[in-house]
Amino acid sequence: MASVTPRSKxxxxxxxxxxxxxxxxxxxxxxxxxxxxxxVCTDPGALTDIPAWCRINGHRILETRDNGEEQVVILEVGAx
Amino acid sequence: MSDPRKAVALISGGLDSLLAAKVxxxxxxxxxxxxxxxxxxxxxxxxxxxKKERARPKxxxxxxxxxxxxxxxxxxxxxxxxxxxxxxxxxGYGANLNPCLDCKIFMVNKAHEWLRQHSFDFIxxxxxxxxxxxxxxxxxxxxxSKESGxxxxxxxxxxAKNLPETLPEREGWVKREQLYDFSGRSRKPQMALAExxxxxDYAQPAGGCCFLTDAQYASKLADLWRARxxxxxxxxxxxxxxxxxxxxxxxxxKLIISREEGEGNYLQGYRxxxxxxxxxxxxxxxxxxxxxxxxxDIELAARLVARYxxxxxxxxxxxxxxxxxxxxxxxxxxxxPAHEVPQAWHL
Ligand code: SF4
Numbered sequence: 001m002a003s004v005t006p007r008s009k010x011x012x013x014x015x016x017x018x019x020x021x022x023x024x025x026x027x028x029x030x031x032x033x034x035x036x037x038x039x040v041c042t043d044p045g046a047l048t049d050i051p052a053w054c055r056i057n058g059h060r061i062l063e064t065r066d067n068g069e070e071q072v073v074i075l076e077v078g079a080x
Numbered sequence: 081m082s083d084p085r086k087a088v089a090l091i092s093g094g095l096d097s098l099l100a101a102k103v104x105x106x107x108x109x110x111x112x113x114x115x116x117x118x119x120x121x122x123x124x125x126x127x128x129x130x131k132k133e134r135a136r137p138k139x140x141x142x143x144x145x146x147x148x149x150x151x152x153x154x155x156x157x158x159x160x161x162x163x164x165x166x167x168x169x170x171x172g173y174g175a176n177l178n179p180c181l182d183c184k185i186f187m188v189n190k191a192h193e194w195l196r197q198h199s200f201d202f203i204x205x206x207x208x209x210x211x212x213x214x215x216x217x218x219x220x221x222x223x224x225s226k227e228s229g230x231x232x233x234x235x236x237x238x239x240a241k242n243l244p245e246t247l248p249e250r251e252g253w254v255k256r257e258q259l260y261d262f263s264g265r266s267r268k269p270q271m272a273l274a275e276x277x278x279x280x281d282y283a284q285p286a287g288g289c290c291f292l293t294d295a296q297y298a299s300k301l302a303d304l305w306r307a308r309x310x311x312x313x314x315x316x317x318x319x320x321x322x323x324x325x326x327x328x329x330x331x332x333x334k335l336i337i338s339r340e341e342g343e344g345n346y347l348q349g350y351r352x353x354x355x356x357x358x359x360x361x362x363x364x365x366x367x368x369x370x371x372x373x374x375x376x377d378i379e380l381a382a383r384l385v386a387r388y389x390x391x392x393x394x395x396x397x398x399x400x401x402x403x404x405x406x407x408x409x410x411x412x413x414x415x416x417p418a419h420e421v422p423q424a425w426h427l
Contacts, residue, residue, distance in 0.1 A: 014349055016319065018117055018140055022157050045140070052143040057152050 008037045013070065017045040021053050024075075028059065033079045036062065041071045050075070085253040086110045086200040087235075088191055091153060092289050093141025095282045096206030096238060099273050101149055103237040104204050107254045111204070113153040114194055115142040116187050118162045119318050120290040141283040148279065158190060159315060166292070167311040171214075171223075176298035178290065180215040181223065188228035195233070202233045202248045208270075209239045209263040218242075238262045238270070291322065300326055300427045307331065307371065316353070320368075323347065326427040327384060333371030334427065335381050337388055352404055357385045360410065361398035364389025379413060386415035 010027050012020035020041045027037060039050060044066065050073045051061045058078040065072040089101040091113035105111045146153035165186050169179030184207075191203050207216050207224075214220065221243065225234045232246040240249065241261035249256045262269045267284070274282060291297040300321045305311045307328070320336055324343050328334040336354075338344035344366040347356070354368035355378070367385045369378070378401055386397035392415045402408040 018121075018142075018155055019157075021140070021143070022117060022155050025155060049140045049143055052140065052147060053153070053155075056143065056146045056150075 007035050010037060010039045012039055012041045012046065014042055016043050017049050020046040021049045024050055024053065024073075025057075028057075028075075028077050031077045033077050035077045037075050037077065039073045039075070041073070042069070044071055046073065047071050084108055084110045085202070085248070086112070086198075087202050087204050087248075088195050088198070088200045089113050089151075089204045090187060090191055090206070091115045091142045091145050092206070093145055093283055094206065094289065095267075095270050095274060095279075095284060096208060096211075098145045098148065098206070098279065098282060099270060099277070100204050100206040100237045101145075101151065102277055102279075103259065103273075104235075104254060105149060105151070107258060109254060111149065111151050112200070113142070113146045113149070113151050114191050115153055115155045116158050116162075116190065117155060118183075118290060119159045119315055120166075120292050122290060144283075148282075154194070156190065156194075158186075162186065163313070166313075171220075174214045174293065176293055176295050177301055178214075178292040178298075180212065180293075181220055184215040184224050185227045188224055188230050188234060192228060192230040192233065195230075201253065202235055202246070203230055204235050204237055206238060207236045209242050211263075211265060235259075291318075297321060303328060303334070303427050307334065316350070320350070320370075324365075324367075325388075327421075327425045328427055329380055329384065329425050330371075330373075330377060333369055333373045333377055333381070335367050335369060335384060337367040337385060338365040351402060352406075355404065356402050357382055358400050358402075359386060359389040359391065359397055360400050361396075362386075362389045362391030362394065364391065364397075379411065380416075382411050382413045383416040384421065386413055387418070387421065389415070391415060 008031060010023060012023050020043060024039055031037060047064055047066060054061050054075050060076040060078060062076055063074040087104050087109050089097060089111050091097045101111050143153060165179050165182045169182035171181040174180050188203060195203060209216065209218050209221060225231055235246045235248050238260045239262050240259035242263055248254045304317060323346055324336045324338045326334055326336055338347050347366050347368055350368055354370060357367045365385060365388050369381055373381060382399045385399060389397060391397035396412050397415050398410055398412050400408050401411055
């Protein structure tokens with residue numbers, strides 16, 4: 001499967017929820033609609049929380065991955 | 081038709097704030113949520129740390145509530161400015177170190193600031209008269225409105241009929257007769273209203289919404305302040321208070337000992353900030369030393385750590401002590417028997 005190439009990256013490792021969501025929220029506020037953002041986390045809760053935050057705020061999840069140690073969420077910034 | 085009025089709702093993730101927002105939404109008002117992160121919130125953390133709890137699906141209740149309501153949620157990090165509330169609450173603490181009244185005032189004040197920046201019309205909270213002993217009393221509710229600077233822009237839909245009319249009611253943005261008159265500690269009216277709205281599976285946290293209401297947590301925080309000689313904390317401190325068992329065998333240092341693998345992994349991440357001890361000869365916990373420990377102290381600490389390892393009944397246990405730079409040495413000690421550990425050492 002062709003992976004998405006993110007244009008912006010965010011390191012949210014070692015942060016516990018809801019901090020990764022707050023970091024995503026703050027970063028997304030600076031990005032133009034249509035931009036992709038890759039977030040790397042170590043709190044598996046982020047795999048639930050970041051997609052939930054995206055759904056309610058109108059952003060799209062493109063991909064989520066979990067290798068047991070790190071979780072990756074790739075999202076596309078929606079129109080605000 | 082003119083644009084609907086706009087309300088910002090304080091969303092904690094519990095049932096009351098969910099209902100309050102829903103009641104106003106039903107009146108045709110545009111509602112968005114705001115949720116404050118103080119660092120002490122019950123949400124998440126320990127769940128993420130303790131391995132056995134990882135298996136259970138977890139959710140952030142504030143996000144879940146927003147999704148149920150179909151509203152936007154703005155999560156605001158107030159960790160730094162909130163410290164002043166915890167250190168010097170003008171209205172004092174509740175049963176533990178929870179500065180509930182000052183906390184409410186602070187959050188409503190922040191919501192009011194947000195309202196002005198975003199041109200919203202009023203603020204709503206899920207407060208109910210008489211629900212909580214400190215911040216939600218008939219005499220303290222006006223204090224929140226006044227000291228937060230929000231005045232009569234603050235509407236509590238669940239108990240509005242027990243309180244003086246607010247601006248949104250006077251202006252006809254919301255109909256007072258469609259608001260509620262809940263009071264007291266009973267949860268029945270809220271549960272009945274939830275049923276009417278067809279809401280299920282909502283969170284009903286016991287006690288308060290944060291760790292400051294937890295007696296054991298508060299006593300660990302008070303110990304930290306005593307040991308440091310002043311009220312202070314960093315984010316790492318308040319996270320570590322949620323992890324492991326804490327023992328203070330001497331006034332100038334304490335031990336944080338992992339209780340299971342997940343906590344051990346979490347504490348690993350702090351090995352550059354604290355001297356750490358790990359059992360080598362037997363499976364056992366990882367421990368951090370918070371404070372300045374001399375050689376004798378380290379030996380005592382090692383004996384305590386050994387006591388929580390599988391070598392507790394062995395004549396000797398070998399441990400590795402590592403400093404913040406990662407230099408390590410081995411130490412052999414006799415595990416401390418249970419009767420030699422005074423109860424007072426346990427925080
Ligand atoms: S329980 Fe904690 S978060 Fe809730 S009002 Fe009291 S101090 Fe604030």
